[in-house]
Structure formats: C-alpha cells, structure tokens
Amino acid sequence: MKNYFKNNLFTYNRRKSILVEIGNIGIGGDNPIRIQSMTTTDTMDTNATVDQSIRMINAGCELVRVTAPSINDAKNLKNIKIELEKKGYKIPLVADIHFTPNAAEIAAEIVEKVRINPGNYADKKKFQQIEYDDRSYNDEIERIYERVSPLIKICKRNGTAMRIGTNHGSLSDRIMSRFGDTPLGMVESALEYLRICEDHNFYNIVLSMKASNPLVMVHAYRLLVDKINNSSLKNYPLHLGVTEAGEGEDGRIKSAIGIGTLLDDGIGDTIRVSLTEEPEFESPVANIMVDRYHKRKNHKKIISPKNINFSPFKYDKRESSPILDIGGDNFPIVISNLSNLEKINNDEMEELGITFDTNSDKWERSDTSPDYIYLGKNNLNIKGTNYKFILDYTYWLKEKDQSNFYPLLSLNDLKDFDLNTFSRNIYFLIVNTSDLDTIKNLNIPENFVLILNSTNDHFMPDMRAFFMKNQVLKNPIILSQTYDFNYSDKLIVHSSTDTGGLFIQGFGDGIFIDNKSSDIKEIKKINNLSFKILQAARVRVTSTDFISCPSCGRTLFDLQETTAIIRERTDHLKGLKIGIMGCIVNGPGEMADADYGYVGSGKDKITLYRGQDVVKRGINFKYGVDELVNLIKEDGNWIEP
Secondary structure (H helix, E strand, O other), rough: OOHHHHHHHHOOOOOOOOOEEOEEEEEOOOOOOOEEEEEOOOOOOOHHHHHHHHHHHOOOEEEEEEEEHHHHHHHHHHHHHHHHHHHOOOEEEEEEEOOOOHHHHHHHOOEEEEOOOOOOOOOOOOOOOOOOOOOHHHHHHHHHHHHHHHHHHHHHHHHEEEEEEEHHOOOHHHHHHOOOOOHHHHHHHHHHHHHHHHHHHOEEEEEEEEEEOHHHHHHHHHHHHHHHOOOOOOOEEEOOEOEEOOOOHHHHHHHHHHHHHHHHOOOOEEOOOOOOOOOOHHHHHHHHHHHOOOHHHHHOOOOOOOOOOOHHHHHHHOOOEEEEOOOOOOOOEHHHHHHOOOOOHHHHHHHOOEEEOOOOOOEEEOEEEEEEEEEEEOOOOOOOOOOOOOEEEHHHHOOOOOOOOOEEEEEEHHOOOOHHHOOOOEEEEEEEEHHHHHHHHOOOOOOEEEEEEEEOHHHHHHHHHHHHEEEOOOEEEEEEOOOOOOOOOOHHHHHHHHHHHEEEEEEEEEEEEEEOOOOOOHHHHHHHHHHHHHHHHOOOOOEEEEEEEOOOOOOOOOOOHHHHHHHHHHHOOOOOOEEOOOOOOOOHHOOOOOEEEEEEOOOOOOEEEOOOOOEEEEEEHHHHHHHHHHHHHOOOOOOOO
C-alpha cells in the first residue's frame, strides 16, 4: 500500500501531479501553485463581468471562473471572452455549471475549462432518504455515464479542461444513501466521474473536495490523495478551497486553516480563497498563503518519529492531564501578552473586555477575554483576586502576594528549581521543539503546562512531530508562535495555518500568539484572532458561527450587505450557527449543521430554514432578516444584546 502521508508528514515535498493545460496556464506538474477567483456579477451583463474580471486579474487572479446557470449564460461567455481579449486580457475562463448539462456542453466549446459538480450535474439532490440496492445504484451510475459522456467528448475535441468539483453541501441522495455525509462520500462522488473520464481516455482534469468545515475539507482531500495513490488512476492536479468561508477575518481564518494545512502536506496545485467580499480581495489573500511555500523545501530537517500513531483521515484529540482549567476535557485556553506595555492598569485591561469591580475586588470578563495574561516583568497596578496572570519566574519570586500569579520558567530555570519549596497549582514552562531530548530526560512534573514553539520554517509539521514523538507526555501543551510583523492579513493567514492546522488534528490545549506589540489595540486584535482560530477549528465556541457563501452570478440578493446586517443583529448569540446562502445550489447541504438558514430562493425572495427543514418560503427580501430574528425568538434561542 502506497502511503503518501508517511513520507510527507514532516518533510515538505509538493505532491507531483500530471500537467493539465488550461489555455495558456499550466496546472500541476512543475508549475507554481495557481491563484483563481470567481465573478459575482450577472453573467448576462457582459460589461460588468469583464470589468470585474479585469479587477480580479490585476489583483493577482490567474484563472477567472464565471457561473453559467442557463444556456443563455453559457452562450454569453463568448462575448465576455471577446471583450476581455479586446482589452488585452487573454486569461483562461472557467464556466461554473450546476444542474444544466446543456449549458456545460455549450460552455465547453467556448471557454478553457468547465467545472461540474457531481452532486447536481446529472445526479439527484432532493434531500430525500432513498434506499438504493446494488442494482438501482449501478443503474444510476450507468445513467450518469450516458449523461456525462457528451460533455467529455466535447472537452476532448476542443482541448477544454474539466474540474470535477465535489461540494460537501451538494452530495447526491444516492451517495448519501450509501456513504452518508462523509469525506468518503465526497471522494467516491468525484471518483465515479473520474472513472468515466478515464474510460473515454480523457485526462485533462482537475479535482476538488470543498466544504465549509475545514476539518471535513482536509480529511476529504487527504482521503482522495490516498485513494488515487492506491489505484490505477492518474495523479490529477488538485484545486483547494474552503467554500462558504464567510467575510473578513472569519473567511480568512477558515480558508487558511483548511488550505494551509493541505499546503503544508504538499497537497494543492491551485487555490481559491472564497470570501463574502468583492472578488478582487480574494487573490491577495491567496497569494499570502502560497508565498509561504516558495522556499519551504529548504526548511530545517525534522526527525520523523520511529512509530507514527496518527491517522490523517480522522480527528483524535491528544490526551492530556487536566491542571485546573487547562488540558483534559477543558476548552483550549487563550493567553494574551501584555509584557511589552509600559504600564498595565484598568484602561489596558478593559480593552481586553476585563473590568475591575472595586467593591468585590474582582475582575469581570467577557466571553472573548483571555483566560491568562502574560505580564513578563511588568507589575500590575491593580490586583484582583480572581484573574490569572503569568510572570517570568525571577519576577514571580519577588511577588509578596502570589495568590493570582503563576510563574513562567525556562528549561534553564528548571535546573535549579525545587518544586517542594512552593505550593502552586500550575507552573508554566516555555520550550522549543528542538528541546525534545532535554524534556524527555527531565521527568517534568504533572502540574507543569508547556508553552511550545518552533523556529522551523515548516512550523506546523515540526510541532506535529513533537507531539507524535512525545506521546507519553501528558502535560497540557499550549501552541505558541511569535511573528515579526504587525496585525494584517499576513498575520491572520500565518497564525491560522500554523496553529489552526494543529487544532483540527487534535493537538493543543491552548493558544498563545504574539508579535511583541506594545499597542493594546493591536494586542486586542490578536486576542480576538486567537478565539476566532479556535472557533474556526471547532474546538471552542465563543460567538455566533456564520456560514456564508462568497456570492456569484447565481446570487439572488446583495449577499455582502445582508451578511453584514445579519451579523450585526445576531453576532451576540453565542453558539448558534447561521447559514447565509445566495442561492439553492449548495445552501441546504452546506448548512447541514447550521441551526438556521437564510437562502435566496428567487428574485428578492428568501427561504428560511431550521436546520435542513424549510420553515418559511417566498419571504420578501426586505423582511427576511426580521423574519429570521423572529424565528430565533420563537424557538427560545434569542438573547437581548
């Protein structure tokens, strides 16, 4: 059995795929990782689509995808292509097809690539529980063979590439009946179409496994690679993306966790960052992700564990012993760094959502206030009795009242440390992955929490190796990384990939992100980012979770404006998941684990869902948000902000 991951868990080697030519752009083979994006305009509006495409290209987009929901939309791709070429832009166009095979066949004569979704191209998605015996199941595959074959022949004749793009939210009833709502179902859905293509000797193919949940997406791609490696199928290029990632930080974090984790594995030949924003904002974020891997092969060598007890295809949380509120079954904690501030008093604490009540002598905190605050060498002007502060060991020793202070030791401090002298519940120990041998020889006491970092450019796999080489160690471990640049898309992407990629693999009992800032507002942003990473990795929920599609020509309302309004009205509803979908294509499916759904169902018409069940249809758009809020209130899930 070929095991791709055994060889690539700790050494960066980009997976070698076959070369697929898409117009003047090569994907896979020895080509760089390509960046693509998708228009949000009405495809029948040629000028608007061309103008938006140009903005996308100028922002770094190398392939432009345009939705073609109808035959007329497909035909108009020719006009879009002509106008782009008139303006000097000879860029590959990709037609995005759902439900309409006739449109795909027309588009394949015009554009350089056609994307089809196996779940709704020729298969059926009616959200029905249907039982398929082997005969009826195979009959459906034969029907799909007949329906897809004409498109394959057209693509083959015209040199048109095809993306077989499975979406988690649109698996067919037939696939669901046999495999359920699983990564395996996603993979099998694509492989059925792939086998048909190869039966026609057609190989100009790119594959994708997209989901709104980064964990599902990562597992699906890894499983796909494994299935292909252990078959006679060719190694096709892979397009990466987290669908319905959302807007702002949320969209960037989810995308970075999913895409970045796979890029660290050496998987991925082209990517799209799907944001609920103008599409020209997607490519710069994608470029930040890709830029990390230009020189990644030169990373410091990571020694592989002798025994690899790790499955890339499932989530297993590392077992750790609880120490107060850290480790064990506790949620991962967040540590914020205030050590670089000149002073720390009430104003600085309040920026982090922490207020001091002089009457009770206690600190009051919000849901996103840090669990612990690192002070370093700093003094705290006001000391409550209930908050948790971390001091450098030598300064902690000088504290007369140590009741709410915990020491941070280095390995050097530990050499002269007499644990019996003190009666603290928690000690923090800062270590690097390179300290592994030292740690093994020290017999670290069980009430020590490790704050772990790495200086390896291949950060996440290096940290992963540490956990796997030290499986007998049960101390809680905080994931820590210090960056040398200010808060920005770059910091969001890097930290989300580095730490979020570990959390979705079951590693880590907390997070400590730092950039040595002395600006409390910057520190606040990093603190909020830490909580959002935990939420995106689905290991700690502190706010409403929004599943929001990026908009395209199928969108039936102003998605950006509506998402902003819904977020403003419901962002305080901790733990609720709300799906906001521009159309029906992936809406109900991608919202499978959402509590409520807001889906465009017609021009200026909204359908509301409770879970996957339709509650109200045909709601006038201008009343849609109010009706959503009313539904939440009716269910008893509303809390006044």
